[in-house]
Amino acid sequence: MTTTANAAPAAPAALHTAVIEWFDEHARDLPWRRPEAGAWGVMVSEFMLQQTPVARVLPVYEQWLARWPRPADLAAEPPGEAVRAWGRLGYPRRALRLHGAAVAIAERHGGDVPHDHAKLLALPGVGEYTAAAVASFAYGRRHAVLDTNVRRVFARAVSGVQYPPTATTAAERRLARALLPEDEATAARWAASTMELGALVCTARAPACGRCPVAAQCAWRLAGSPAHDGPPRRGQTYAGTDRQVRGKLLAVLREAAGPVPQAALDAVWDEPVQRARALDGLVADGLAEPLADGMYRLPQG
DNA sequence: AAAACGTGGCA
DNA sequence: TTGCCAAGTTT
Numbered sequence: 001m002t003t004t005a006n007a008a009p010a011a012p013a014a015l016h017t018a019v020i021e022w023f024d025e026h027a028r029d030l031p032w033r034r035p036e037a038g039a040w041g042v043m044v045s046e047f048m049l050q051q052t053p054v055a056r057v058l059p060v061y062e063q064w065l066a067r068w069p070r071p072a073d074l075a076a077e078p079p080g081e082a083v084r085a086w087g088r089l090g091y092p093r094r095a096l097r098l099h100g101a102a103v104a105i106a107e108r109h110g111g112d113v114p115h116d117h118a119k120l121l122a123l124p125g126v127g128e129y130t131a132a133a134v135a136s137f138a139y140g141r142r143h144a145v146l147d148t149n150v151r152r153v154f155a156r157a158v159s160g161v162q163y164p165p166t167a168t169t170a171a172e173r174r175l176a177r178a179l180l181p182e183d184e185a186t187a188a189r190w191a192a193s194t195m196e197l198g199a200l201v202c203t204a205r206a207p208a209c210g211r212c213p214v215a216a217q218c219a220w221r222l223a224g225s226p227a228h229d230g231p232p233r234r235g236q237t238y239a240g241t242d243r244q245v246r247g248k249l250l251a252v253l254r255e256a257a258g259p260v261p262q263a264a265l266d267a268v269w270d271e272p273v274q275r276a277r278a279l280d281g282l283v284a285d286g287l288a289e290p291l292a293d294g295m296y297r298l299p300q301g
Numbered sequence: 302a303a304a305a306c307g308t309g310g311c312a
Numbered sequence: 313t314t315g316c317c318a319a320g321t322t323t
Binding site for chain 2: 051053055056088089091092093094167205238241242243244246247250281285
């Protein structure tokens with residue numbers, strides 16, 4: 001048994017109450033939180049929200065659910081249609097995986113999004129976070145839901161540091177489990193509340209501590225809001241990378257009604273080696289399909 | 302376990 | 313303008 005500075009507070013009940021009451025008052029009215037969204041709506045939103053801001057997801061989510069109101073509706077379409085409808089949300093492999101998840105749900109789960117965490121985790125594109133989020137938000141199950149918002153809230157309020165580690169640690173999972181309310185319905189509420197607090201108040205750059213329901217108990221505040229120490233937090237350049245080239249190539253395929261000639265793809269990037277590598281990558285990932293005559297299209301099968 | 306994987310808004 | 317940041321997953 002190792003003792004750490006990250007031990008749960010003696011009386012987490014006060015923390016639960018404060019955050020959940022704040023949520024009841026301030027939660028955004030998002031479409032995937034409405035009862036009519038259902039588990040499929042929750043799952044679609046979770047895929048789209050991976051690394052993508054709410055404001056950009058909103059319109060695509062609405063179109064998606066209107067077109068494919070149930071998993072089987074999406075499963076009946078070619079994967080390329082999912083990629084096209086994904087639009088400019090970014091990370092288009094998510095569209096492919098969401099389509100794959102819909103196929104699996106239709107084939108193995110009778111068309112219904114599974115309740116069970118392990119079964120969710122087995123779906124393409126569903127990792128630890130998304131499985132917990134769907135089980136918790138859609139079905140009210142008791143799971144530690146550890147996304148970037150929750151990790152930041154816990155890092156500050158409980159651990160007393162400005163930012164969590166780069167990658168999720170065992171200590172964070174332990175802490176999240178320790179903090180989880182016993183009661184199932186309360187646990188699900190807590191998951192949504194802590195996430196919303198991180199998104200709206202305990203933000204990365206400029207936390208609005210004046211509006212925070214737990215500012216008085218926040219370990220980071222109590223420590224004088226010390227600045228992050230350790231290595232710089234990120235550093236992903238984009239311009240000139242294969243990712244940028246892939247994005248440009250896929251945009252051409254997405255916006256075309258049918259197959260596209262090689263020349264149309266060649267036009268988006270002048271460096272031939274990198275361009276070829278990017279296109280090969282798209283094909284390898286199943287995002288593009290080469291045809292016999294040198295044409296390319298979104299995946300049909 | 303580090304690195305790849307899109308895109309756009311904001312300070 | 314540049315860099316940070318946004319409800320992660322996969323290999």
